Amino acid sequence: MQKINKINQYLLEKYPTVWNTRIVWMLLASAVLHIFFFIVGYISHADPVSLQKMNVKDDYFREGMIFIHLIISVLMMVGWLIMMFKNNAFKNFYPSSKGKLFLQFVQYFIIIFAGTTFYFSYMTGFKLFIKNKYPDQEMTENINVINKANAFLSQDLEHYTLDNRTFPKFYDLYCETDINKIDRNQKYFVYYNRVYQFYNLYSKTVYKKDKYGDFLFPSGETEKNLAYEENKKGSKTYYFKKDVVDMSPYINTTDLTYYNFSDVFYSDDYSGKDYLRMQYSGEELYDGYNQTIKDSYKKKRFEINRFTTDLLNKKNPVEIEKLLKSFLDISKKFGINNNLDSKSWVKVIYHPNDFNVRYFIKKYKPLPDEEYDVNNVPMDEDGNYIYTKTVTDSAAAVVDGEVVNDSVQIRDFNPDIDNQLSPAEYFKNNTTDYYYYSDNLQNLLNNVDLIKSTDFFSENIHIYIWIAFFLATIIFSFRITGLKSLLFSVISAGVLFLAVVLVTVLFSASSGRNGIEFFVSYFVFFIGLAILLLPIVMMKSLKKLIASILINISLNGFVLFVLLIFFIINIHQEESCEQINIMSYDCPTIIKTLGFNLSYIILACGFIFMYLYTSVLHKWKAMPN
Template sequence: MQKINKINQYLLEKYPTVWNTKIVWMLLASLLVHILFFIIGYLSHLDPVSLQTRTVRDDYFKNGLIFIHLIISILMIVGWLIMMFKNNAFKNFYPLSRGKLFSQFVQYFVIIFASTTFYFSYMSGFKIFVNHKYPDSEMKENIDIVNRSYPFLSQNLELYTLENRLSPQPFYDLYCETEIKKVDRNKKYFVYYNRVYQYYTMYSKKSYKKDENHEYILPDYERNKGIEAVKSDRNENFETFYFKKDVVDLSSYIKNTAPSYYNFSDVFYENKFSDQNYEDSYYTGYNDYNNVSEGDLKSRQAEINRKTSELLNKNNHVEIEKLLSQFLNISEKFKIRNNLKAKEWTNMVYSPQNFEVRYFIKTYKPEKGEKYNPNSSSYYSDRENNEVAEAAAIAVDSAAASYVDENGTIVDDSISIKEFNPEINKQISPEKYFYNNVSEFYYYQDNLKDLLNNVDYVKSEDFFSQNIHIYLWISFFLSTLIFSFRITGLKSLLFSIISAGVLVLAVVLITVLYSFSHIGKEEYFVSQLGLLISIVILLIPLLMMNKFNKLVTSIFVNISLNGFVLFVLLIFIIISMYQRDACQGTVYDPVKGVGYEDCQSIIDSLGLFLSYILLVIGFIFTYFYTTILQKWKARSE
């Protein structure tokens, strides 16, 4: 205690402003709390199970830490204000220059910012832990093993049907038609129960024309002939449409149409650290539809398909078991719930003849007496889940056995299915095959995917830039509020708050009355009215300080000090409104059909950078406005 008194005495003699604001002790206390939150963040996810959720970024708010954060921040700020208000230099008429006044304001800002930003310390600790526990090189290797093992985690029959196959090369380049009414019966096709597959080459055409909805339209020839596009690639100035051309016989590649591991091409998780250049392989292609690269994903899917086929072609039981053992070791490390054993799992997979999918693994462990439902969802009860699953199975069969004619009528087409597959009545449906071959093994693959996603997210996400604006503005407005109280007093501040509320209410009522006039453009009216009122409020302390009594002018002073940044923001909003309206009237290309969607206002151009600009303007204004504050304080009561 004696040491603290000595430090306080030294600050009082050498740096009275620093002593008055208590910034040294507040920053020291904040540092200790920041260290505490850093440690909490580092230790919060030691258990990998805690990362097996889709909302790990919200754990700070869900687990109650935000309330501890708020309580500590409030206690620190209230305690600081109590200590600081014991010595109000301005109230006691100590000589303070403009620089010292502004220095006090800046110190208020720093103290509040340090006392409210514990979230960043928590996330820093969390991020450092994740980078240490899950290093990039190790995760890259783990994800590669997971992606290569995923084909054998047979939990969804639809991933193993023929249309998924992308390797070897012909499957990647061709289009697989699966709609029964669009299949050419006179040419080679393949059948699996009520499903038909036919492979086509494609030709492409570019379109630069748009309709009234700004969507690219089909080329004239195909549109007039009623030829449908099977896929499209959208770029900035045009869209490439692909159409079916000739049927290709792939009998030399397709030995069996039943669900097979050879058909699997799904990617379990996309590794952002991957340095493999898939464009260098023979699987190339790019699809930029709605600004999303789908060709790159297809290349990776084809790569998974190729690697799986290569492993199966080796016909090596030991090598498959080795891969699955590595996968289970990773699962054990990440604490993914499962009851798989490498040896039994390999025996389920190994079928040298065609590597058909003979057994299926559950996605979760059913409760005792509960019937397994692959469509289980938290949105349904157990009974509803079973009904949904059965309805889905019936719907699949019904959809395959019917079609919609050109008049929009649903027509029963069961006869045409029998023409494709005369033995269909003797065969088992895919849905029944799945349920008949579900094993007692289970694996929570969603938990693994959530963990990988969360690790990747925490490593790559910039938590600071995303959230810093909130804390900056909380600190700024609280600082201006405290600064106003320190200078004008509680009475003036309360009158200012009430007056500001009355003004806002008056503007709202006037705007409502204006809207009844049906003149239109209410947004322009309210913004210009707000601008006019703001200018009047700002000018009164500058030009008419002595024409009103001190209490009245204090209201204008406080509103100006606390609301100037909002005044500048209003100016930016008005400029943006006029820019957008002007742009909408001039930017239109009738050939490309491009309207004002490409217009950018000043707010759009600046983005979040506008927040920093406004903050700097707020500090500059506060610095120069301290002269007005001194003049107001110098007036007689």
């Protein structure tokens, strides 16, 4: 305690402003708490099961840490203000230069920022743990094994139908599955109520758009002949069916078979990770970005189908078992709930005559006396929902041999359909008691990559910056003008807001909504300009209370005034774009161009204003009461 008193005495004598703001002790306390939150973040997800739910990056808010954060921050701020408000040099007319006043404000900002940003320490610890626990090289190897072994999980019959085949000669072909678009004069393949026909394609690229911003459909082509389309940067490519290709030499059966499997369980390349990050953060995908992902995914599907085909053709159960054992070892490390063992699993898979899918594995463990429903969304022991993909009941689409909503009868393609078992019934009858929580594995991989790739600082820093800035301006206003002036300022600002709303409503009622953005923006702009200029040019003509109200509104509202200026520029740019028929989403406005950098620009303007405005504060303080 004696040491603390000595430090305080030294600060009081040498740096009175620093002593008064208690910044040294507040930063020290904040540093200790930041270390605490870092440690909590580092150990918070040590159990891999905690990563098996969706969006664990939001656990800070969902699991209650935010409340601890808020309680600590509030207690710190209240204690700090109580200590600081004991002394006020400016209020008691102690000599105070512009620099000292501005330095006080900066210290307020730093103290509040340091005492409210524990989230970043928590997430830094969390991210560091994930990087250490799940290193990139090891995860790449694990994901490679997972993608290969996933072919044998057989949890979704849709992954084993003929239209999934990509190897060896299927890569550039299009598989038509719409029964109304099948050419019955050409070779096609039938599996129960499903029909497959393979086409090669030709493409046409369009660069022109209509007035709504949509790419034009190629002239001379029909929608019926369209296979699919791809958006690229500045263009759109349409792919049309050309000729039917007979793939009989490569198709031994149209039943469900492991030879058809090509699904990618998880993509760990940079495009996949970037897409995942953008998907979770809500960022817009630029033109052609989806196509980049699609191309990468298509290549991965081909490689998985090729690997699976080669592995099956070897007809070596030992090699298959080795792959499955590696997969289960990874699953054990990740804490994935399952009851599989490699030896029994191989017996379920290994039927070398055709490698048809004879048995299916459940996605979750049903409760006692509960019938397994692949469409059910159960809850695990921790109360977390396990989201499963839906398997379509293909039999439900058939009524008396006729496909609902289709004009062609399925019996025309498959006369024996009444004597065959539907895919849904086949799936139900051949589902084993084995289970594997594959969705939990998917969530874990997603979360690991998301935590690694997300820049939590850049995404959230602006919230904390502006919380700190506005709280600092309020405290600074209170220290300069006192509580009475601050309260009158709040009331005055509220009255002005109501007046603006009332005038806006009257304008809208009399003139309609056309031009209302410009009217409101300029109306508020001139009100704000008057509030800013009056204390500067007419200080001596104003009463001290009135001047203090204008000063407080200026101190707390200047950054909003700067934002308003940018907004006015923005709406003028949008109007110019409309005049030359540029869609709003393509209009390069100043706000879109600057993005989050606008926040830093306005913040810099705010600090510069605070420094320059201190001379006005001195003039106000010198006014008689």
